[in-house]
Amino acid sequence: MSTLQLSLAIIGGLVLALIVAYNTWTTRRNAPKRALPPDPELDRTGEPALRQEPGFDTGLTTGTPLTxxxxxxxxxxxxxxxxxxxxxxxxxxxxxxxxxxERRPGLDPLIDVIAPLQAEHLVSGDAALAALPPTRRAGSKPFAIEGLNEATQQWETPAPGQRYQSFQAGVQLANRMGALNEIEYSEFVMKAQAFADAINAAPDFPDMLQEVARARELDQFAGDHxxxxxxxxxxxxxxxxxxxxxxxxxxxxxxxxxxxxxxxxxxxxxxxxxxxxxxxxxxxxxxxxxxxxxxxxxxxxxxxxxxxxxxxxxxxxxxxxxxxxxxxxxxxxxxxxxxxxxxxxxxxxxxxxxxxxxxxxxxxxxxxxxxxxxxx
Structure with missing residues (x-):
């Protein structure tokens, strides 16, 4: 083999090695970064386990305001x-x-339409549960029925083994789906009336137009905030x-x-x-x-x-x-x-x-x- 051929072979080998190395580097560079194996000497923050966590710092730099x-x-x-x-x-x-x-969980006149239901006699929790409607929504709004526990005098979802005479049915005035409308209010009335009939209770429904107007006002406030x-x-x-x-x-x-x-x-x-x-x-x-x-x-x-x-x-x-x-x-x-x-x-x-x-x-x-x- 002549000197020229030997030189060309060496140069070709070097170029091939460079190409392989470059391709390997590019592949590694573009591959997704992987999680590092856990180090038993480090805590969950990645710092030495003996390091004491500093407190929260609220000092933040002022700059150009947003529009x-x-x-x-x-x-x-x-x-x-x-x-x-x-x-x-x-x-x-x-x-x-x-x-x-904060205010207690459950129905609240601030965001719910509430209709009182007074039963003629004491109603067991088991009977109240059996009379509940199969769904807990009126349209897109949550619907609920609560009973005043005779023993604790607290409003609660009817529970087995308890006794109630006063009930209240409620439907939410607004959520991110919008305000309560007339159709949803009518569905609420139908569900509450069916429950009242099942337990021999007399419901007292608030005026639909007033409640729908209240729902729109609450929805407007919620949308703005x-x-x-x-x-x-x-x-x-x-x-x-x-x-x-x-x-x-x-x-x-x-x-x-x-x-x-x-x-x-x-x-x-x-x-x-x-x-x-x-x-x-x-x-x-x-x-x-x-x-x-x-x-x-x-x-x-x-x-x-x-x-x-x-x-x-x-x-x-x-x-x-x-x-x-x-x-x-x-x-x-x-x-x-x-x-x-x-x-x-x-x-x-x-x-x-x-x-x-x-x-x-x-x-x-x-x-x-x-x-x-x-x-x-």
Whole structure:
């Protein structure tokens, strides 16, 4: 073999090796990021186990305010408003003040039409349960019947072994499906009347036109104060695997939700709606090979009326969004995937405080039983 042929063979081999190396690097670079194996020396936040968690820091930088249109998209039926990026701060677990006492669960004249039903004789709980209608809705509105327990003198859903003589039937005035209308009111009357006939009770129904008008007014108030905010976090370069998203979210307190592709930040008390929701593609979450399942973006959202203001949900959303972007090499975007400029969130926080005050003034405080029923 001549010197020229040998040189060409060596050069060809080097070029082939470079091509293979480049293809390997590109494949690794574009593959979805995977979750790291757990380290027994580290706690759930990824920090040394002896590290003491710092407190919540609310010191946030002020910047250019949002336009009113960007925040005041509160009418039901619109897409959730996209929040904006803040200056980087560490997302921390914060202590939550104790919740104030609220109105009791069950029917409430503030958001329900209530019709008293007085039975001729004492009615057992078993008989009352047997007389209940098969469905608990009148149209799109929740419907309920309560009895005044003879022993405890408390209103409750009829229960076996108890005795009642006074009952009340109720239907919700409004929810996110709209206001109670005449057809739904008529269905409510029919259901309540059938129950009354079964237990030999005399119902006293309020005026339909007045109640429908009250429903429209409540629905208008709810529509003006129904805020749902959301971030989109998009990968800058390599996509994320579901395990990678779950691992980073778990460090900030998220746990698996009831549906695939849904993680939630639990409230401080059991039984309450989650503070925040982090969602990604359901098909990616159900893929056979989760390490190869690619996620390009996730959505971090807050349903404002469903969460008690004592949880400081908006401040936590801001910090968690920044922490996830930093930890996962992501960029904060609006609902259409357009990157958001760095600007302060203080104007939105101010508007939200006003919203909370208005809900409090209507006895529909965010996160309360009545607010959760109304904004559902």
């Amino acid at each position: 009113p249109e960007e925040f005041q998209e509160l009418d039901r039926g619109r897409e959730p408003t996209a929040a904006h990026v803040v200056d980087p701060t560490e997302a921390l677990q914060m202590p939550v003040p104790a919740f104030s006492l 129904d805020a749902q905010l959301a971030f989109m976090l998009r990968a800058r370069q390599a996509a994320w695997s579901p395990g990678y998203v779950q691992q980073n979210a778990a460090r900030l307190g998220f746990v698996a939700g009831a549906m695939p592709g849904r993680l939630v930040l639990p409230a401080s008390a059991q039984g309450l709606p989650p503070i925040l929701t982090l969602a990604y593609d359901t098909q990616a979450a159900l893929a056979d090979d989760l390490d190869q399942s690619a996620i390009r973006d996730v959505t971090l959202s807050l349903d404002v009326p469903q969460v008690n203001r004592a949880e400081q949900p908006f401040a936590r959303l801001r910090e968690i969004a920044v922490a996830l972007c930093q930890g996962m090499d992501g960029v904060l975007c609006d609902q259409n995937g357009h990157p958001l400029p760095a600007m302060a969130m203080d104007p939105i926080a101010t508007d939200l405080e006003l919203l909370y005050d208005q809900l409090d003034g209507r006895e529909l405080s965010a996160g309360s039983v009545l607010a959760r029923r109304l904004f559902s």
